[in-house]
Amino acid sequence: MDHYEVVERALLHIEDHLDQPLSLDDVANALNLSKYYFHRLFSAMMGCSLNTYILSRRLNASLILIHEGRTSLTDIAYRLSFGTPSSFTRAFSRQYGIAPSLLRTRHPGLAPIPVPAIVRRPIKNINGDVVADFTLTEFEAIRLSGIVFEVDLAGDYETTIRSHSRMLLQELDPSVQGPCYVVYSNCQPDSTRFNVLCGIPQELRIEKPFYFTVDVPRFFCAKFTYSGDLLEIGDVLKTDYARFLKISRQETDDSHIELVQRFNDIHDLGSAYHIFAPIKKLPIDSDGE
Known part of the structure; x- marks a missing residue:
């Protein structure tokens, strides 16, 4: 399994478990990898930390639930592991520049985006850090x-x-x-x-x-x-x-x-x-x- 497959599998695993606790240990263990290697590889390939990526995908998933209108914002917050409704509201506002309660009336066209594709490029290890090969x-x-x-x-x-x-x-x-x-x-x-x-x-x-x-x-x-x-x-x-x-x-x-x-x-x-x-x-x- 090459590093593209590792990260692609990680993205799919994350997408399938957004309603469950997801830590670095959780995702690395699901892939049978060292968490230290996986953390460096994921950051290099995706350009952000695992936690930042998971937060963005949970917020992305919340767009679907808000537009459907069948789940309260409080239930969405707990369902997507935000801890508290206020934590969800703050994170949503930072990401999209609007409170989730105003989404349907102010930005009805704001739509979720699919799982990102991984740009293919070779990588190398420099002093224990993973970077794009150059x-x-x-x-x-x-x-x-x-x-x-x-x-x-x-x-x-x-x-x-x-x-x-x-x-x-x-x-x-x-x-x-x-x-x-x-x-x-x-x-x-x-x-x-x-x-x-x-x-x-x-x-x-x-x-x-x-x-x-x-x-x-x-x-x-x-x-x-x-x-x-x-x-x-x-x-x-x-x-x-x-x-x-x-x-x-x-x-x-x-x-x-x-x-x-x-x-x-x-x-x-x-x-x-x-x-x-x-x-x-x-x-x-x-x-x-």
Whole structure:
């Protein structure tokens, strides 16, 4: 059983026992694992502690019961192991920004979400802590041709990136093979707006607005490998990257490039891909050059 299966089984076990006491010992024992290993693995894969995840799923389950309207809030609190109705109300208000008693009238469209999918990526153990596997490497300078646009992470950036990626693919001959790059750059302090380039390392002759050829410079970086949807790793990467910086004691580089994604197949943006995050080159990383 690999680490994906471990966490997937844990998520299903939790979902089936939300109305019962659930501690780290309970879940680890159900999987026949050391609680210390399971705790590190779960935190690395899910980006939060087990207790935080269980609380969020209990609150998620409460949405169903509230909308059904057949169970009182007091009974929901006890049924989902919140201890007291006031504890349930406080936790619900923190999670959703509204008291549970007002849900049906103020936010009738607030719906429960399914058990989250696990983003697949290799992991490694560093001094007893589990982190997403990474390689310290150089991103080699490259010239990319493609479409440039702006996204706002505070808005519907997923739709923007998908639509512009399709625009580029529509201009490519099916015979064109090779990788595709998505480059995020020039995010200003306290801003959620990024410039994005979706392009390929081949010369394109497209006489339309927003199509450019850009030289991406060489930079030192941490390289991560993921598989799955183009955009569904955003929150996961943030937690992976934060853990990587903390545990490896690296620092982000002061670069106009925020992030680079490289997909192995230009025609399949659901394929495995690499993420390159600029970091400062420490003296130890320069040895041997």
